[in-house]
Amino acid sequence: LLHFARQVVDSGAASADDLLALDAQTESRLARMAEDACARPKLTTVDEIARAVAPPPQGRWRDGRPAARPDGRGAEVLKADAKTRQAPQHMSRMISLTLAELMARDDRVVVFGEDVGRKGGVYGATVKLQAAFGPRRVIDTLLDEQTILGFAIGLAHNGFLPIPEIQFLAYVHNAEDQIRGEAATLSFFSNGQFANPMVIRVAGLAYQRGFGGHFHNDNSLAVFRDIPGLIVACPSNAADAARLLRESVRLADEDGRVVVFLEPIALYGVKDLHDDGDGLLAAPVPADDDRAAFGDPAVYGQGKDVAIVTYGNGCHLSRRAAKTLFEAHGVDVRVIDLRWLKPLNHGAIVDATKGCGAILIVDECRGAASPSEEIITGLVERGARAPIKRIVGADSFIPLGAAAYAVLPSEADIVAAAVSLAPTKSAAP
Numbered sequence: 001l002l003h004f005a006r007q008v009v010d011s012g013a014a015s016a017d018d019l020l021a022l023d024a025q026t027e028s029r030l031a032r033m034a035e036d037a038c039a040r041p042k043l044t045t046v047d048e049i050a051r052a053v054a055p056p057p058q059g060r061w062r063d064g065r066p067a068a069r070p071d072g073r074g075a076e077v078l079k080a081d082a083k084t085r086q087a088p089q090h091m092s093r094m095i096s097l098t099l100a101e102l103m104a105r106d107d108r109v110v111v112f113g114e115d116v117g118r119k120g121g122v123y124g125a126t127v128k129l130q131a132a133f134g135p136r137r138v139i140d141t142l143l144d145e146q147t148i149l150g151f152a153i154g155l156a157h158n159g160f161l162p163i164p165e166i167q168f169l170a171y172v173h174n175a176e177d178q179i180r181g182e183a184a185t186l187s188f189f190s191n192g193q194f195a196n197p198m199v200i201r202v203a204g205l206a207y208q209r210g211f212g213g214h215f216h217n218d219n220s221l222a223v224f225r226d227i228p229g230l231i232v233a234c235p236s237n238a239a240d241a242a243r244l245l246r247e248s249v250r251l252a253d254e255d256g257r258v259v260v261f262l263e264p265i266a267l268y269g270v271k272d273l274h275d276d277g278d279g280l281l282a283a284p285v286p287a288d289d290d291r292a293a294f295g296d297p298a299v300y301g302q303g304k305d306v307a308i309v310t311y312g313n314g315c316h317l318s319r320r321a322a323k324t325l326f327e328a329h330g331v332d333v334r335v336i337d338l339r340w341l342k343p344l345n346h347g348a349i350v351d352a353t354k355g356c357g358a359i360l361i362v363d364e365c366r367g368a369a370s371p372s373e374e375i376i377t378g379l380v381e382r383g384a385r386a387p388i389k390r391i392v393g394a395d396s397f398i399p400l401g402a403a404a405y406a407v408l409p410s411e412a413d414i415v416a417a418a419v420s421l422a423p424t425k426s427a428a429p
Contacts, residue, residue, distance in 0.1 A: 043191070054229040055192040057255045066108060066159040068253070074104025077132045088282035092268035094238040095125045095201075097285050098245050099163065103133050109249070110155055112139035113148055113165030113201075122167060123203065123268045145171050149178035149200070156183070156196040161253055169204025169262070170218040184230045184258045195256030199248045205364060206398050206408055207266035207313050214397035217265075217404065222369035224260050225342055231294075232342035234262040236315035238271075239283035243292035244339060251294060262341070264312045273316070274323055281316070295345035299352055303332030305422045307356035307386075309349060309375060311338040314362040314409060321414040329415070331422045333360075341371055346378035353384070358421035361390040362414055368395050391417055 008014050014022075043049050071077075077100055078085075085097055103109045111129060117140040120127030130138035141148050145166055152162040166172050172179075183196040206217040224232050233248050235241040241263070248259040273280035292298075300319055303326075308318045315337040325331040336352045338344065353359050359379065363372035372390045379388060391414060394407040 052188050052191045055187060055195075055256065068106040068108065071104050071107045071133065071137075073132065077104050080132075085285040088271065088279050088284060089238055090269050090271050090282050091235065091238045091241045091263070092121075092123050092125045093127075094241045094283070094285065095245065095263065096120075096127050096129065098242040099126065099129060100132060101285070101288075102163075102246070102249055103129070103137060106161065106253075107137075108159065108161045109163060110137050110139070110160050111163045111165070112141050112151065114141060114143050114167045116140060116165050121165070123265065125201075125203070125263065125268065126165070145175035146178055149175050149183065152198045152200070153178065153183050153196050156198050161249065162198045163201060163249070164198065165201045165203075167203060168216050168218070168265075169202050170215050172202060172218075172223060176223050179224075179230070179258065179260075180227050184227050187229060187256065196258055197252035197256045199245070199252050199259045199261050201261045201263060203263050203265050203268075205262070205264045205266065205312055206393075206404060207264075207364075208404075209266070212398055212404055213400040217398035219365050219393050219398060219408065220369065221262070221341060221365055221371060225369070225371070225374075229258070230342060231257055231259040231340070232262060233259060233292075233339065234264065234312045234341050235339065236264065236267065236312055236337050237281045237283070239286055240292060240298065240337075240339060242286050243290055247291040247294055250291065260342075262312070264316075266313055267316060270316070273319055292339055295340050295343075295348060297339055297345065297348055297352055298337040300335040300337065301333060303334045304356050305331045306333045306358045306360050306418045307336060307353040308333055308360045308362055308414070308418070309336045309338065309353065310362035311341060311371070312364060314364045317409065317411045318362050318414055321411050321418065324411070324415050325418050329419050329422075331418055333418060338371075344371070344374055344378060346382060349375065349378060350382050350384065353379070353386070356386060358387045358389070358418075359384065360414070360417050360421060361388070362409055363390060363392045364409055365393055366395045367392040387421055389417055389421055 005019050009016055081097055099111060111126060115122055116126040117130040117138050148164045152164040155162040186194050186196050204218060206219045208217060224230055233244045235244050245261060248261050251257040251259055271282035272278045301322060310318050318335045322333045322335055325333055361372045361375050363370050370392055372392055376388055391409045396407045398404050
């Protein structure tokens with residue numbers, strides 16, 4: 001400061017007395033501002049603090065923010081994709097088509113990450129986007145997660161709707177403080193005056209075949225579940241990938257929320273549920289206004305013997321197990337796909353499990369610090385009387401090769417657990 005002051009005086013831009021007067025004025029102004037700040041009302045209740053962590057929905061969360069404008073090439077992109085959108089797609093392609101739809105309708109949406117552009121993503125989830133929208137809106141970044149999330153924070157500050165991609169869930173740990181210490185806490189620091197709206201796409205969870213190890217497979221959500229105000233969505237099929245992604249972008253755009261969109265790698269290319277060619281996990285792109293409302297689970301089946309509460313790969317395995325349970329053991333189940341993993345909608349979980357003789361939680365995360373712990377707590381606190389059991393991953397990192405499956409819940413585990421919860425249904429009908 002002294003060196004700069006000497007340069008100002010030497011250049012003739014101001015005198016030493018001018019600078020001293022400016023310093024005194026600034027000190028006096030800051031003292032008045034400090035007194036004003038000390039006199040403002042303080043946060044005194046849990047409700048007030050909660051509103052600071054995650055402000056209630058307000059439509060447009062900040063006055064003067066740029067409104068959505070269609071991309072000039074958007075109509076051509078959607079027209080070119082029209083036939084593809086009408087055909088059944090697997091999850092990876094569904095995500096790419098939904099991103100194209102979102103980018104076509106709103107030129108503030110920017111997609112970026114490692115290999116998302118020219119390559120179209122490691123698993124094709126951003127294929128053709130850069131060719132359609134150009135390298136200024138679909139950006140290949142450095143191989144550095146701190147840079148990716150820091151770039152997202154900067155874009156969000158300047159009125160864009162960033163959709164960064166973290167290539168693998170295990171890579172989040174290199175930059176988790178960008179989410180915890182910056183993006184998701186800005187609303188709390190500013191008492192809801194400012195936000196960092198974004199949707200962070202993360203390829204994650206386990207069950208990959210022929211690839212992985214703990215650097216490319218992580219089946220723990222603890223890093224996200226520990227961040228107040230953060231939202232986590234996780235689809236288990238192609239149609240829900242579109243519905244959840246649309247709602248995630250709405251939550252960011254209208255409510256200023258930070259959303260983690262967790263994409264199960266093992267389900268990216270899966271179209272079939274039970275038999276080759278059944279196509280039960282694939283779907284055409286849902287209608288434009290079809291979104292998965294924030295917090296709403298999906299329910300498959302109306303069985304009353306056992307309610308299976310699950311998500312992601314666990315939903316896929318549980319829906320497969322449901323067929324075996326009914327045909328081989330006479331156990332009729334309903335499968336409840338949570339879809340929204342944070343915050344958990346405990347009221348919806350209770351409602352979805354009502355009338356069932358038992359509750360089985362299939363949680364592909366590790367047993368410690370997993371969603372199943374909170375699910376069980378929520379059920380018990382809300383008076384659930386049915387027997388409750390959970391299946392979880394081992395408290396281990398994911399090993400390479402066939403050993404990877406040894407630490408994860410299996411379809412056979414689900415069948416055995418459900419049969420044990422409905423002992424009178426042990427024989428085939």
